[in-house]
Amino acid sequence: xxxxxxxxxxxxxxxxxxxxxxxxxxxxxxxxxxxxxxxxxxxxxxxxxxxxxxxxxxxxxxxxxxxxxxxxxxxxxxxxxxxxxxxxxxxxxxxxxxxxxxxxxxxxxxxxxxxxxxxxxxxxxxxxxxxxxxxxxxxxxxxxxxxxxxxxxxxxxxxxxxxxxxxxxxxxxxxxxxxxxxxxxxxxxxxxxxxxxxxxxxxxxxxxxxxxxxxxxxxxxxxxxxxxxxxxxxxxxxxxxxxxxxxxxxxxxxxxxxxxxxxxxxxxxxxxxxxxxxxxxxxxxxxxxxxxxxxxxxxxxxxxxxxxxxxxxxxxxxxxxxxxxxxxxxxxxxxxxxxxxxxxxxxxxxxxxxxxxx
Numbered sequence: 001x002x003x004x005x006x007x008x009x010x011x012x013x014x015x016x017x018x019x020x021x022x023x024x025x026x027x028x029x030x031x032x033x034x035x036x037x038x039x040x041x042x043x044x045x046x047x048x049x050x051x052x053x054x055x056x057x058x059x060x061x062x063x064x065x066x067x068x069x070x071x072x073x074x075x076x077x078x079x080x081x082x083x084x085x086x087x088x089x090x091x092x093x094x095x096x097x098x099x100x101x102x103x104x105x106x107x108x109x110x111x112x113x114x115x116x117x118x119x120x121x122x123x124x125x126x127x128x129x130x131x132x133x134x135x136x137x138x139x140x141x142x143x144x145x146x147x148x149x150x151x152x153x154x155x156x157x158x159x160x161x162x163x164x165x166x167x168x169x170x171x172x173x174x175x176x177x178x179x180x181x182x183x184x185x186x187x188x189x190x191x192x193x194x195x196x197x198x199x200x201x202x203x204x205x206x207x208x209x210x211x212x213x214x215x216x217x218x219x220x221x222x223x224x225x226x227x228x229x230x231x232x233x234x235x236x237x238x239x240x241x242x243x244x245x246x247x248x249x250x251x252x253x254x255x256x257x258x259x260x261x262x263x264x265x266x267x268x269x270x271x272x273x274x275x276x277x278x279x280x281x282x283x284x285x286x287x288x289x290x291x292x293x294x295x296x297x298x299x300x301x302x303x304x305x306x307x308x309x310x311x312x313x314x315x316x317x318x319x320x321x322x323x324x325x326x327x328x329x330x331x332x333x334x335x336x337x338x339x340x341x342x343x344x345x346x347x348x349x350x351x352x353x354x355x356x357x358x
Contacts, residue, residue: 076161079118083139094122105164112154117164124169126281134248145275147214173197182239184284187216203287206231222272226323235271242282291354301347322354
């Protein structure tokens with residue numbers, strides 16, 4: 001392990017020195033909240049009062065002392081009482097529609113304000129999801145699938161109300177195929193829980209977008225993570241899906257055979273669709289052997305350009321990089337403020353090297 005770390009560090013040091021000589025000047029990258037807010041109107045609050053004109057048909061966060069973020073307003077679609085009664089009769093205590101209970105199902109971990117659904121239902125099988133979707137299709141009511149609520153882009157915000165399908169009770173590992181390096185899971189299980197289940201077999205699932213993320217949500221957003229440099233993103237790690245279509249029909253997008261190329265590539269059609277094309281109820285994901293050896297390295301640079309060049313060169317040289325993250329000086333400042341650490345606030349690469357012990 002010591003020899004492994006020393007050789008890696010020697011290679012990185014050599015690369016860094018070469019790149020630093022080639023690029024004497026720094027490249028400055030600045031980001032602006034207003035520029036990255038995707039068209040959201042942001043203004044300061046004035047004495048806790050709304051600064052927008054009355055005729056501006058927007059919905060806003062209006063907490064005094066905070067930014068005022070304008071969101072588009074959509075007309076909510078009423079959920080018929082007949083539908084509510086049918087769902088309550090079918091699901092009993094797995095149905096809720098009181099305001100206090102549904103509030104959390106319309107709020108993720110972003111700055112977006114909560115817009116809860118009218119009803120939340122907790123299915124326990126693909127067949128039950130199909131029944132819910134058929135009823136919602138019959139009554140023309142919107143559906144919002146809910147995994148664990150950790151997203152940052154407002155995916156679960158029920159802008160038109162409707163029915164939230166929560167997968168908190170569909171959180172099991174169905175099958176583990178060690179010989180084939182894959183396993184079948186339900187959408188409500190988080191990647192942390194999946195890795196705990198795989199630990200006894202010596203395997204792990206490499207996608208890690210953020211603590212608490214559910215596999216179903218990771219499919220919907222085609223997530224990435226710190227392991228992407230070695231293992232790819234979510235779209236590279238899904239074998240097949242079981243999906244309930246908007247009319248309630250159930251489809252399986254592919255078989256488990258890796259080499260099969262027959263038919264449409266439906267699997268990748270649904271990955272990243274954010275629930276707009278169907279509701280995913282089962283996922284077959286690739287798993288991999290846990291690395292025997294891990295080594296960590298942190299390398300500082302004069303510019304983001306220098307750091308990026310080192311990252312590219314390290315990959316081209318075939319170095320066994322497990323994780324690689326680039327943080328600029330602004331991000332390092334935020335890390336120091338949040339964690340109490342004292343990292344140098346300069347463009348920095350964080351590496352994890354992983355592989356076998358020999």
